[in-house]
Amino acid sequence: MTRSRSHALWMLAATLLCAAPVLAQAPASAARPAASSPLSDVLKVPRPKGGEWLGLYLMDKKVGYFFTNVALVPGRKDQVRAVTELVFKATVGSKLSERVHREERVYEAKPGGRLLSFVVDQRGDGGTQRLEATNTSSGLKVVRKRPGQPDEVLTVAASAEKTEDADQARVAILRKAVVEGVVTDGTDLEGYKITTTAEPAEERMVRGVKVRLSRAQTISEKEKVPVTAYFTEDGEMVEVDFGQTMKARAEPETVAKRLDTVEVFALTRIVLPKKLPVEARAVPGRAVMVMTGLPEKFQQDTYRQKYVKLPDGRVEVTLLSDFPKASNLKPLPVTDPDGGENLKSTIIVESDNADIRKLSKTLVGSEKDAYTAAKKVVTWVATNLAKDYGASADRASDVLRQKKGDCTEHSLLAVALLRAAGIPARRIDGVVYIVNDDGVPAFYWHEWIEAYVGEWTQMDPTFHQLVADATHFGVGKEGNAEITPLIGQLKVVEVKDKPSTAGKP
Structure with missing residues (x-):
C-alpha cells in the first residue's frame, strides 16, 4: 500500500499551520506600550497568561498538540512576537511518523504594524531545516539552513502580513466585524489572503458547565477549510474545529502532550x-x-x-x-x-x-x-x-x-x-x-x-x-x-x- 504522510496526516497539518497565526495568544500580564503609543487590537483583548496548549484529535484519536502565544518582545514596547508550535505523531504502516513545526514571528506593535521577521524550524518527517526571514519593502530575504548542506539565500516578494493577522479571530470578535489580511505561509513562502468573520455566540458545555462562547470563523485562500474557534468571556480558547475531521481542545500542557497510538492509514482508509x-x-x-x-x-x-x-x-x-x-x-x-x-x-x-x-x-x-x-x-x-x-x-x-x-x-x-x-x-x-x-x-x-x-x-x-x-x-x-x-x-x-x-x- 502507499504510505503517504501527506494524505491523512500532513494535509491536516497544513491546515493547522495556516490557521496558527490567526489563533495566536498573548499573556494577560504582558507589558503594554506607553499610553501615548497606539495599540494594535491584538493587545486589547483578554487572554490566558503564558499562551495556550491544545490537544489535536483526528476522528477522536489524539495525534498531536498545538501551542500558541503572543507577547511584546522582552524589553521592547514597539514589537510583538507570535510563537506557534505544532507536533503531529502517528504510526504510518510499521513506522512512527512525526513532524514538528515551530514559528516565531515579530511585528511592529502599532495598529497595522508590518511583519518584520520570522524564523521557522522544522524537524522529523519531511526533513530538518530552519528558515530565517527578514521582511523589508524591497522583499522578503530568507536564509535556509539544513544539516550538512550549505546555507541558501532566497529573496521573494515582500510580505504584506500585519500585526492583526497574528490573531484575526480575537480581533474580529473585538471589532464585531470581518477582518481580512495576508499571512506568509511558513512552508512555501507564498502570501495567502486570510479572512475571519465574527459569528453569533452559542452555548456549549465546557468542563461540565454550560457557558456562552464567542466564536469566529477563519478561512485561507490556500487551504479553503473553514476553521472555527470558540472563546470564553475571559478570552480562553476552548476549542477549534477544522471541519468534522479534526478538532483542537484546550488542555493542560502535560495532557496535551499525551498522544494516542494511531495507525493513520487504518484510521482514514x-x-x-x-x-x-x-x-x-x-x-x-x-x-x-x-x-x-x-x-x-x-x-x-x-x-x-x-x-x-x-x-x-x-x-x-x-x-x-x-x-x-x-x-x-x-x-x-x-x-x-x-x-x-x-x-x-x-x-x-x-x-x-x-x-x-x-x-x-x-x-x-x-x-x-x-x-x-x-x-x-x-x-x-x-x-x-x-x-x-x-x-x-x-x-x-x-x-x-x-x-x-x-x-x-x-x-x-x-x-x-x-x-x-x-x-x-x-x-x-x-x-x-x-x-x-x-x-x-x-x-x-x-x-x-x-x-x-x-x-x-x-x-x-x-x-x-x-x-x-x-x-x-x-x-x-x-x-x-x-x-x-x-x-x-x-x-x-x-x-x-x-x-x-x-x-x-
Whole structure:
C-alpha cells in the first residue's frame, strides 16, 4: 500500500499551520506600550497568561498538540512576537511518523504594524531545516539552513502580513466585524489572503458547565477549510474545529502532550463493499461507484471523473482512464493552459534548481514529443527512487539527493523534472484502490501527477503507471488541505459493474 504522510496526516497539518497565526495568544500580564503609543487590537483583548496548549484529535484519536502565544518582545514596547508550535505523531504502516513545526514571528506593535521577521524550524518527517526571514519593502530575504548542506539565500516578494493577522479571530470578535489580511505561509513562502468573520455566540458545555462562547470563523485562500474557534468571556480558547475531521481542545500542557497510538492509514482508509472490477486496472479502463459524504463542490465532471446525483445525498461516480489522443499531442516546450502556474519554479518544486534541470535535460535528450518525454521522466522516478516511507522530504532537490521516499516524494520530483523540461505539471491528491495484506478492498489517501502534453493526462510515478488507471479518484491539487474534511466522511456504499443512470461514457 502507499504510505503517504501527506494524505491523512500532513494535509491536516497544513491546515493547522495556516490557521496558527490567526489563533495566536498573548499573556494577560504582558507589558503594554506607553499610553501615548497606539495599540494594535491584538493587545486589547483578554487572554490566558503564558499562551495556550491544545490537544489535536483526528476522528477522536489524539495525534498531536498545538501551542500558541503572543507577547511584546522582552524589553521592547514597539514589537510583538507570535510563537506557534505544532507536533503531529502517528504510526504510518510499521513506522512512527512525526513532524514538528515551530514559528516565531515579530511585528511592529502599532495598529497595522508590518511583519518584520520570522524564523521557522522544522524537524522529523519531511526533513530538518530552519528558515530565517527578514521582511523589508524591497522583499522578503530568507536564509535556509539544513544539516550538512550549505546555507541558501532566497529573496521573494515582500510580505504584506500585519500585526492583526497574528490573531484575526480575537480581533474580529473585538471589532464585531470581518477582518481580512495576508499571512506568509511558513512552508512555501507564498502570501495567502486570510479572512475571519465574527459569528453569533452559542452555548456549549465546557468542563461540565454550560457557558456562552464567542466564536469566529477563519478561512485561507490556500487551504479553503473553514476553521472555527470558540472563546470564553475571559478570552480562553476552548476549542477549534477544522471541519468534522479534526478538532483542537484546550488542555493542560502535560495532557496535551499525551498522544494516542494511531495507525493513520487504518484510521482514514475508505473501505469498499466489494472489490473493483478487473477492468479498473486496464487502460482504457473504468470503475463505477456510489458514494456519500462527497460535497457538491467536488462533483465537477472532468475527462477522468463523471458524476450523477442520486437521491438522499448519494452520487454515482464513474472513474475513467485512457491514453491521450495522438492528434492532441504537442511538441516541447508546451504552453501551460493555466497561464504558467504549472510551469512555475517554487521553493518546494524547484524546477529551476541546477541539478534538477541537468537531470531533466539528460532524461529528455533530443525528444520533441511532450508525452514521450513525460513517460521518460515518470519511468526514471518510478525506477530510481526507493520506496521508503520513513525518508520524507519537502523540497524536490532534497528528494533528488536522497533518492527515496513515499508517493509525495515521487510526485514532487516528477513534477519538478517535468516543469524543467517545459511540460506543465501538477500534483493530484486523492485516493487509490488497494487490497492490502488483510484482504480488505479499500481506498487509501495518495498523491500522483497530471501533465499537460497537449491535453491533461494523469500519471503515477509511485506505481510506475504511464497512465494512472481507473483506481485513482482525484479530489484536489498540489497538496491542498481543502480535501481534508473528506477524511472520515467520504464513503463508498456500492460498487457497480457499469453506470446505470449516466449511460455509457
